[in-house]
Amino acid sequence: MIAEAGLAALWLAAAMALMQLVLAALGLRMGRGVLPDAPGSDRADGAGETAAQLIAGVRPVAIVQGVLAALSFVLLIWVFVVSDMSVQLVAANSHSAKPMVYKIAGAWGNHEGSMLLWVTVLALAGGAIAVLEKRLNVATLVATLGAQAAIALGFYAFLLFSSNPFTRLDPPAAEGQGLNPLLQDPGLAFHPPTLYFGYVGLSVAFSFAVGALVTRDVGPAFARAMRPWVLAAWVFLTIGITAGSYWAYYELGWGGWWFWDPVENASLMPWLAATALLHSVTVLATRDGLRAWTIMLAVVAFSMSMIGTFLVRSGILTSVHAFAVDPTRGSFILALLILYIGGALLLFGLRIGLVKQGSTFELVSREGGLVLNNLLLSVILGIVLIGTLYPIVAQAMGTQLSVGPPFFNKTTAPIALALFAAMAAGPLVRWRRDNAQALLGRLTVPIAVAALAMAAVFVFAPDAGVLPILGLGLSFGIAVASVAPLWKRDLRRTPLFTFGMVTAHLGIAVSMAGMASESAFTVERLVAVRPGQITQVGPFSVRFDGLRPAVGANWSAIEARLTVTRGDGAPLVLRPQSRFFSAPSTVTSEAAIATLFDGQLYTVLGASDEGGRWQLRLWWKPWVTLIWFGGGLIALGGALSLVGRVRRERRQPAAREAWQTAAA
């Protein structure tokens, strides 16, 4: 019964989405000229009242849709929790012996469940806009909710017609087939939902952009309404990418933390677009410039999250993320992708001419810096997009080639360095107009620090390589420059979003220092050893004590015991494992990592050779943890900005109403 109830809730939610779209479209059409700010000629007849009634229905319907979708998702989790093997999805992806957390995570660790999660978050976001958004004028808000419903409808159709998560199995399976062991990891259980929150946040920004295009109301009020959603999406994407990178680092067992794998790129592209968008939306909110560009970025950011979903879900890419897929689904998502992106671009093309040109800027100004930021971020985004899709296109044309780390590093690293330099200078430039000489004066200390750091690295580690030396030096300079906006300021009166910006920029410097240090100073040692043998890696000596069996809920393993000492310090014990999962049958290596204040010692147990020796892979990675610590700081900065912005908006209702009256 539970599964049927879930399916019913899903159908009802879809019906609500349809109603939401129809009400919004009809209401806007009939309300032309009657509603405040609605486009079109003046028309005052009975239509006005009907329009008002139609439009009044949009908000409640959006809320009900959110509740129904959430109910459906909760019921799906329920059938996973009770291991109802008569539901096909449970039988294919779960196992009664699995730990509870993975039974729950199993609900979205597969194609159907993850799409249901997507649409649930989307519907909840729609409901949240309906409840919370009181700044925008009614017409734009209704158009926004209509666009949100149109997006949701496509995903409901996708679920109901080609990916029903509640399909029954007759007769029920005796036991489930289990979840891919690589996915049985606490980090991964919560990684996809985080990214989905980010994707959906961008879809909200997109709906706002569509709403603003429909009513041609692109201005500071629209920017301020959209900004919290962009910030929230950006925070979730940052967390998702950081967590995904750390997961790949410890789970794949080779010590790499970014592979330029298409699936990673699929999550990086929306982040790049969102980063550009959140900077351009600030220009729009503060100076009423970059109108068309901001709308375009909102469209691009959502397109990137759709392309990401498409790449991962369609089976075009083979990867651990691309669960079992069939071609029908790929075509369905591709059709949705073309419909939404094509539709949005068409609307953009038709309407953007009617949006008045915003303010233009002086070259040396905060706005100028933000334009440079947008330019460089967009170029990096373009490179990643082209590099990711190129092999697919080339294959269609009959050539097989691979585009990987060497291409992405060579092309994006120089642009990224320029971007970081601009990031260091940006917050120190004044709005409207600034003096280039004075700016250079403000940058003296950071530049000196960067130069000194580069020189120091060059003297102490001349073999580090050009990019790592540049990167390390710059990261010190940027760290100093990012906290400079707080210099000589009354910290108690500094707004929270300024602290947010400072924290996020500092996070970039910290993360960059980690990346540069990892690539410059990592020590690798691959050995085959017998029990009792000692291996040196960096400052550590690692003694292989021996092996013992280990067992978990659904796996058994061979576990090595390594005693690690550094100088005269107390010894540490690390236990890397080679794990054998029975359902489905797989062998994985479970790295054991010692986290110290200045880096990580990463140990992996490999296979044994015929001579009775065991392979060990050992890495000493100085300061590698800074990569993810920096990622955490970036997300924290975003969160501080979000709270700061929302609080300020709450505190200034009068100004907002004044603006609305003026606009009306």
Add this chain to the structure above:
Amino acid sequence: MRMLALALLFAAAPAFAQSNVPQAELAWKQLPDPAREAEARALMEELRCLVCQGQSIADSDAEMAGDMRALVRERIAAGEDAGTVRAWLIERYGDYVSYDPPISSASAPLWIAPLVLLLVGAVIAARSFRRRRG
């Protein structure tokens, strides 16, 4: 029962390798000369493991990746430079094996794209600035 299973697992440990042919030692062992090893390592990171899902041979457990690592190390140790080894592998397996797409008519647009993007972006960005008088 469980201990028996574990004992079997232990006995079967070498069978984790995917075939019974012993692998060349260099699949898992570094070259004694650190400079050579660094050169080999850098090259291995740029070569695709042909049987894996988007991994380089430098970070894959697959047997074929191990064979290719051994091959790269052998050739680098014998004094060949990375470029020659790469060219030899490309001749043998096609452009697909190199993550650094060799410049050809098929890959030219890819390598030109970043420059085109920068130019187009600069033109678009320039429009948002106030025109200077005179």
